[in-house]
Amino acid sequence: QGSEDSLGSSLNDSPDRDTCTGYVSMDNLPKYSDVLLQMHSVGICGSDVHYWQHGRIADFVVKDPMVLGHEASGRVVKVGSAVKHLKVGDRVAIEPGVPREMDEYFKTGKYNLSPTIFFCATPPDDGNLCRFYKHNANFCYKLPDNVTFEEGALIEPLSVGIHACQRAGVTLGSTVFICGAGPIGLVCLIVAKALGASQVVITDLFPERLALAKELGADFQLKVTGKVEPKQLAKKAEELLGVQPHVAIECTGVESSIQTAIYATRPGGVVVVVGLGSEMVTLPLINAATREVDIRGVFRYRNTWPMAIAMLASGKVNVKPLVTHRFPLEQAVKAFETTRQGIGIKVMLKCDQEDQNP
Amino acid sequence: QGSEDSLGSSLNDSPDRDTCTGYVSMDNLPKYSDVLLQMHSVGICGSDVHYWQHGRIADFVVKDPMVLGHEASGRVVKVGSAVKHLKVGDRVAIEPGVPREMDEYFKTGKYNLSPTIFFCATPPDDGNLCRFYKHNANFCYKLPDNVTFEEGALIEPLSVGIHACQRAGVTLGSTVFICGAGPIGLVCLIVAKALGASQVVITDLFPERLALAKELGADFQLKVTGKVEPKQLAKKAEELLGVQPHVAIECTGVESSIQTAIYATRPGGVVVVVGLGSEMVTLPLINAATREVDIRGVFRYRNTWPMAIAMLASGKVNVKPLVTHRFPLEQAVKAFETTRQGIGIKVMLKCDQEDQNP
Amino acid sequence: QGSEDSLGSSLNDSPDRDTCTGYVSMDNLPKYSDVLLQMHSVGICGSDVHYWQHGRIADFVVKDPMVLGHEASGRVVKVGSAVKHLKVGDRVAIEPGVPREMDEYFKTGKYNLSPTIFFCATPPDDGNLCRFYKHNANFCYKLPDNVTFEEGALIEPLSVGIHACQRAGVTLGSTVFICGAGPIGLVCLIVAKALGASQVVITDLFPERLALAKELGADFQLKVTGKVEPKQLAKKAEELLGVQPHVAIECTGVESSIQTAIYATRPGGVVVVVGLGSEMVTLPLINAATREVDIRGVFRYRNTWPMAIAMLASGKVNVKPLVTHRFPLEQAVKAFETTRQGIGIKVMLKCDQEDQNP
Amino acid sequence: QGSEDSLGSSLNDSPDRDTCTGYVSMDNLPKYSDVLLQMHSVGICGSDVHYWQHGRIADFVVKDPMVLGHEASGRVVKVGSAVKHLKVGDRVAIEPGVPREMDEYFKTGKYNLSPTIFFCATPPDDGNLCRFYKHNANFCYKLPDNVTFEEGALIEPLSVGIHACQRAGVTLGSTVFICGAGPIGLVCLIVAKALGASQVVITDLFPERLALAKELGADFQLKVTGKVEPKQLAKKAEELLGVQPHVAIECTGVESSIQTAIYATRPGGVVVVVGLGSEMVTLPLINAATREVDIRGVFRYRNTWPMAIAMLASGKVNVKPLVTHRFPLEQAVKAFETTRQGIGIKVMLKCDQEDQNP
Numbered sequence A, B, C, D: 001q002g003s004e005d006s007l008g009s010s011l012n013d014s015p016d017r018d019t020c021t022g023y024v025s026m027d028n029l030p031k032y033s034d035v036l037l038q039m040h041s042v043g044i045c046g047s048d049v050h051y052w053q054h055g056r057i058a059d060f061v062v063k064d065p066m067v068l069g070h071e072a073s074g075r076v077v078k079v080g081s082a083v084k085h086l087k088v089g090d091r092v093a094i095e096p097g098v099p100r101e102m103d104e105y106f107k108t109g110k111y112n113l114s115p116t117i118f119f120c121a122t123p124p125d126d127g128n129l130c131r132f133y134k135h136n137a138n139f140c141y142k143l144p145d146n147v148t149f150e151e152g153a154l155i156e157p158l159s160v161g162i163h164a165c166q167r168a169g170v171t172l173g174s175t176v177f178i179c180g181a182g183p184i185g186l187v188c189l190i191v192a193k194a195l196g197a198s199q200v201v202i203t204d205l206f207p208e209r210l211a212l213a214k215e216l217g218a219d220f221q222l223k224v225t226g227k228v229e230p231k232q233l234a235k236k237a238e239e240l241l242g243v244q245p246h247v248a249i250e251c252t253g254v255e256s257s258i259q260t261a262i263y264a265t266r267p268g269g270v271v272v273v274v275g276l277g278s279e280m281v282t283l284p285l286i287n288a289a290t291r292e293v294d295i296r297g298v299f300r301y302r303n304t305w306p307m308a309i310a311m312l313a314s315g316k317v318n319v320k321p322l323v324t325h326r327f328p329l330e331q332a333v334k335a336f337e338t339t340r341q342g343i344g345i346k347v348m349l350k351c352d353q354e355d356q357n358p
């Protein structure tokens, strides 16, 4: 299967393998704007597992062997001639999306929406779960000494949480309803709290995930069982908070959960759709529209690395508890199995044989 | 039937009938903040016809006889003691929604979302299709001499268009896709053009409506037939404009049309849901979410009368062509029949027997 | 002097004294929308001292004896007939500004800008530094059990900080430059941190104030001496942060400090002007304009009490260290003297003889 | 003098002269992302004249001979290998600012604020008043057939107006106060009207300029004489409009005029500072701050060409009346003299000897 291969090629360790993103459609750009990185820590994401298992997500189909991995950090080992802000030895976090064209999206600061963007481990673009990897230096961010490689790798999922909370407009005193306490729900929780949310209620099917959510600062946990009606669940969230939440952040992709998010949210509020489920979803649209509850999607993130690093460096957010498992790159299959089975939260692959520290 | 009665009571012409909005839950407020108006022109809205025919819309049920009408203008005949900005003889346009409580929505300027708002002809609140009518003076706006009573009445539907275009973020050079060329689609068209939209494409089932849209400034018209797939129709709109529209304003409430609106809109754009159809609607949510196409509802309007009057007075928008029929109040049933049969666009009832001019 | 008198009248303890705000220009409103409060804690503000000493601030002149005080909390002892959300015995924080007219500012949620607003202790409106006080119930907010009266009174200055940080757009990872570590600079610091600011540098003339700022979370302190040039000081702030701040919040009103704020701020950033100094101020306008550094004033606050209470109740902000002195109401003159001499930060007057607790 | 030389070098007509913008700090980029243009029409701007006369503006000093001109359009004669959206023969308008680094400003869509941006005719970067000129193709925009070269060149000043009106938040029904009826004040007027402003009052010292403003749609003109006090002038503007303007756009740079703009603007409104005068300016800051009148600068523009072209193509704005004089490139000195003497509004230089049409 392509899936076996794609995982296999992650083990490629030649510094010559060209995984370059080819920024701004120029062929010889690597010499100019790229850096070559020795990879250190790469987190496994649900989408990695999905490509591995099914060889596709929606219209993105893995046709050729593809390197997986997009939650990553590493150390600079070579620097293109045009690179000014990085030097050999710098520890960096990698933003996996690099726009290829200077289109209207890029020019207006919404480069994540550029249809031709390069993105690690979204076919046909290779990811960075490997020994050495080349990337556009403008999308590599130097880590301060007090931020670990693993924190650097976790900036990728954290960025989803930042972008989601920004799209939601979470602010001082916000009450927030988060659906789903997987890695993404949890980063949304962490960010919402850092932005001043006064109370967060979070749902999940599994008590262990809710328990971790509590540790990370959730004020209320709601265990969801198959039998609860969306309207009832929305009511429960409201009862826990004492008010209807200003904002709901949906991180499961499950239809009934999206419906719950809409019913729960206060008039004039926002439902942010992070979870991605079926193509077509049935929603209580009149309920949303006549209460002006906006429905806003999230596609990855943009411009989040600098603020994430600022938050990590100043100790304002703590993502370390998210890492529950670590494997050396050689045990990649075992690592992927762990994530596939839903064990723990975030599994880290350690790509540097000399340094397997966080 | 309640419907017969509700229409009947519109004919009540006693100046003593108390249709007061009872602002801020104080019983004797009329003497203070209200004005008594001699009604002049009242437009018939689809919702009026619906209450007349079916006695209900969604959860709003007509239980007692109810006066219809909420698109209205009249002349001040009596002034409460606290009213400073109006005097007897002033011609005014009436904003039909008056908040009753100083809740968070009112305090933050989103009074249209206040759950306890008074609203003309939404049960159990009486409307203003009658000879004399009392209303909170703060929601009556003096008309300049060069704005007619009918233009004043048309500010109500125009306000829906203003609020929709503002929620959509229509601005200089916007390309706009409007679904439905009924009265609401047409006011959205007029406002979008006034806000600087460069190109508007509009859809409808009926060629007559599209023809009027063309007269009012639509750059392209798209006749919809039952057979067209949403994705195909979206493609057609794009082809006409040469680009995907920045913004879609849905004014039919029909499921396939809402789907079309989503498919058509450019990444990072906005779909505004004005049309209200079935409670549950199936949508291509992943398509919207991963392209960050926001879905924003519209519930009436807020703070639109002053800017609408400014636009009418300065001649920047022309809503007069919308009025296709006029009837004296005595022929209310005939007038309602006309709207019920979908003949013309806006039917005006003339409530002042001495002055039936526009 | 009027100043003696105005302080004197604060001691008035008759429950019959009518300090009512007379909301929405209706004479008999107290019976409806007001509550009578037994005052508990009232903080002294610089403006109170100024009126006491000079009898005027800018164009606001104390002509008749005036009750001072606007940072206050108390207990409900009587309730108007239209009041639903409060009952006798409730502990409340008082928002001192109550709009009198339903003008465009009020309708659009910017009621603090309404020119005819009632405001406690801004002549000719009486304040609430007294035993009993009547206020519009819509601007009295119930305190949860875990929020003290003094915290309730401190919501007033805290609100200035909230509004300032909101106008500044402080968000996750913001770097913030605060000029002046008086009560207002310190609440801005607290709020900026709660909103996710990663690093705050704060200035003052006095080391004691900077020391408290450090305790409250300031990352860097900058002692200002008369000799430093604005450009040099701006450079120092940049050096401490490692970057130019996204945002500067000016809380001294001193010309050179406002200039410093402009020079320091990053292109595309915001300078918020909270401090009020001389009428005319000389600014490096080209520097600001060509770097699109916005200059935004702050006039008090709007809609901040609910979120402040949410933050206090959830323990997300701690304002208790701001209170450095307490006096019973009988010792008001001594209390005012303390503030006048710039001793400590916030002086609290305790108006309830039975309960002098925080 | 450098000034003579800089003008002289505009006459250079060798297609080999490298005026390339060297985008993204890569030396051999021209072959990839640039286009070579045969210049057609170039407008003369006040800054061009200033460099010619004084050899400097603020800190920008002309040290080496510099080609002037930045309001320009031309025809593509050669295309870099990476250019997809343009082909030989295309008529294009040129956006003169091209960011050189992918810094935070560029990534967030505010590239005009990037400190290292290339900008035509801002030393040391050459402009495009010449026969042939190379430019980054991503900042060249194809003109539709119904938009002339001169309209294309006028997009540059028009963009200043677009950016100013956007920063001001001009929208439906806005009342706008524009100070100065030079080319920049006039484009602000045109754009404000296109965005739905209901009434615009404009000032100038000279009746001829006010007369043209009237032709272009200004509702009121105010002739300024040396003797008028800022507060009085602000009052006059209010009297003409009947209300205080929502927005003031300052296009003179004169201190008293900026003061007037502040006094005139309504609470909660915006003063946009476009005009650039002395380094230090004395302002009524308390007046602005306590009424929350924001002061926002404008530095050129960003992302305005596409919407400007859309507006011109759809006939929604008409900039043609701005061109009052035309000269062949050979008569550049005469053309510059005309602008220097303040004769007419916009002087066009015609660079294509075969085609001197608009």
Ligand SMILES: NC(=O)c1ccc[n+]([C@@H]2O[C@H](COP(=O)([O-])OP(=O)(O)OC[C@H]3O[C@@H](n4cnc5c(N)ncnc54)[C@H](O)[C@@H]3O)[C@@H](O)[C@H]2O)c1
Binding pocket: A046, A160, A179, A180, A181, A182, A183, A184, A185, A203, A204, A205, A206, A209, A224, A251, A252, A253, A254, A256, A257, A273, A274, A275, A276, A277, A298, A299, A300, A301
């Ligand atoms: N939009 C984006 O850019 C983006 C980025 C990353 C992830 N995602 C999506 O976000 C979602 C969450 O990602 P994740 O990595 O946390 O996935 P996950 O599968 O680990 O977590 C989902 C959680 O939701 C819980 N859940 C399932 N059904 C539920 C229900 N009905 N009610 C409450 N909880 C329920 C599960 O128990 C699980 O803990 C996925 O759909 C993923 O595709 C989107």
Ligand SMILES: NC(=O)c1ccc[n+]([C@@H]2O[C@H](COP(=O)([O-])OP(=O)(O)OC[C@H]3O[C@@H](n4cnc5c(N)ncnc54)[C@H](O)[C@@H]3O)[C@@H](O)[C@H]2O)c1
Binding pocket: B046, B160, B179, B180, B181, B182, B183, B184, B185, B203, B204, B205, B206, B209, B224, B251, B252, B253, B254, B256, B257, B273, B274, B275, B276, B277, B298, B299, B300, B301
């Ligand atoms: N949200 C609000 O505050 C608000 C306010 C007023 C009206 N509305 C809603 O707006 C909608 C429009 O109001 P109206 O008064 O113009 O109604 P209308 O019925 O007169 O107009 C609807 C138009 O849509 C056309 N149409 C129907 N199906 C279509 C399709 N599949 N594709 C294209 N066009 C189609 C019809 O031919 C008709 O011309 C209604 O649903 C109404 O309830 C909402």
Ligand SMILES: NC(=O)c1ccc[n+]([C@@H]2O[C@H](COP(=O)([O-])OP(=O)(O)OC[C@H]3O[C@@H](n4cnc5c(N)ncnc54)[C@H](O)[C@@H]3O)[C@@H](O)[C@H]2O)c1
Binding pocket: C046, C160, C179, C180, C181, C182, C183, C184, C185, C203, C204, C205, C206, C209, C224, C251, C252, C253, C254, C256, C257, C273, C274, C275, C276, C277, C298, C299, C300, C301
């Ligand atoms: N805009 C509003 O709505 C609003 C509301 C409240 C207060 N204010 C204003 O905010 C300002 C601060 O209020 P406060 O109660 O904290 O006053 P304060 O006088 O107690 O504090 C001002 C602080 O600034 C310091 N300072 C003075 N000059 C300085 C300089 N050059 N550099 C650095 N620090 C300097 C002082 O040492 C002092 O600690 C006052 O001007 C007040 O009028 C405005």
Ligand SMILES: NC(=O)c1ccc[n+]([C@@H]2O[C@H](COP(=O)([O-])OP(=O)(O)OC[C@H]3O[C@@H](n4cnc5c(N)ncnc54)[C@H](O)[C@@H]3O)[C@@H](O)[C@H]2O)c1
Binding pocket: D046, D160, D179, D180, D181, D182, D183, D184, D185, D203, D204, D205, D206, D209, D224, D251, D252, D253, D254, D256, D257, D273, D274, D275, D276, D277, D298, D299, D300, D301
């Ligand atoms: N911020 C930017 O990005 C940007 C871009 C272009 C131009 N500008 C600036 O905009 C300003 C206007 O440019 P322009 O090309 O129209 O210049 P201009 O000199 O042709 O026009 C200025 C107009 O203001 C009038 N004026 C002078 N003093 C006045 C007063 N006290 N009251 C009223 N009117 C007065 C003059 O008679 C003249 O008509 C200049 O300062 C220029 O530097 C700024």
Ligand SMILES: [Zn+2]
Binding pocket: A045, A046, A047, A070
């Ligand atoms: Zn992922």
Ligand SMILES: [Zn+2]
Binding pocket: B045, B046, B047, B070
């Ligand atoms: Zn209606």
Ligand SMILES: [Zn+2]
Binding pocket: C045, C046, C047, C070
């Ligand atoms: Zn105060």
Ligand SMILES: [Zn+2]
Binding pocket: D045, D046, D047, D070
């Ligand atoms: Zn110019």
